[in-house]
Amino acid sequence: MSKSFNNTQPIYLQMIRRICRQVVRGELKAGEKLPSVREMAVQIGVNPNTVQRVYTELERLMIAETRRGLGSFITEDEFRLKQLREDLKSEQIGSFIKDMQETGFSPEEIVEGVRKKLFSTKAGKGV
């Protein structure tokens, strides 16, 4: 599974992004326990020190919390989880818009293009 990492970007950032997406998609629920550092390291084939860094960073971002002796858990703070959802949305839309503008599309063209793709094709429904 480690092959699924891009080897020109820090692994800990890619893991954080992955976990945040799982939270937003609802695969990881509020209050759910994360695997132990060792379990996670074995599962995805990375150094336990990297996983420790991910958990520490998630805690700093208030997305996870560590309970002494029990492990790390996804936060139950609904407000923070909503905020995370908004952050990811805004971040992805932002990078999409930047790409489109750099390619020379106007705001109207972008909106129109997105609307068309989302609502008039079957493919759009699966996205």
Added chain:
Amino acid sequence: MSDNIVNFLHVTKKYLGQIALNNVSFDLPRGKIIALVGPNGSGKSTILKLTAGLARPSHGSVTVRGKSANRRIAGEVAYLSELDALYPFFTVEETIKFNAGLFADFDGQKAREILGFMQLEPDKKVRQLSKGNRGRLKILLALSRRAPLILMDEPLAGLDPLVRDSIIKSMISYLDLQEQTVFMSTHEVSEVEPVLDMVISLSKGQIKGMEEVEKIREQRGLSLVDWMKETLAK
């Protein structure tokens, strides 16, 4: 105690007048997995042997946990040689028992767990084992020791991808990085990349670069192989 487990200070090593290492200095932090990379003949094995106390520097000093590295540190250092160092007439089980008798820090419980993980048959003679299974057995012996420093000289060399994968997985599963540090030489850079904390690149007996692996990706946007090429081209 210092945060560094290994210190090389102005170390030069000559073999019969040939310079293997030329005035090398570095410190290794504890609790990390550190790789030593570089072309054949660059001095990787020499560094590991000096660290294990199996060779002495011609000039300079090598210390492990603050003590001069000599044969007396063998109890604190697990050294996995590049060569086949197993007795062919022992069974797997006997090999494990033999090593348990040799080293006070040998953890028999851990050895049995790794035995299962590696799917090695305890009754098989070492001479009957495939090259891959001999590689697995050597790793088992190194990882079963609660030694603060584990040195591995080319643990993946000449082994097929499945064996390499099982060896890397066993390292993640059975190392205790709170207590242990791994220093290994390897050519299989892209395979060990996800498990490394740090890397040192070596060429012609000199250190060309030493960096945290995540920093190489974060600050330079380079993969480890690209970084290696860049440092070795200097």
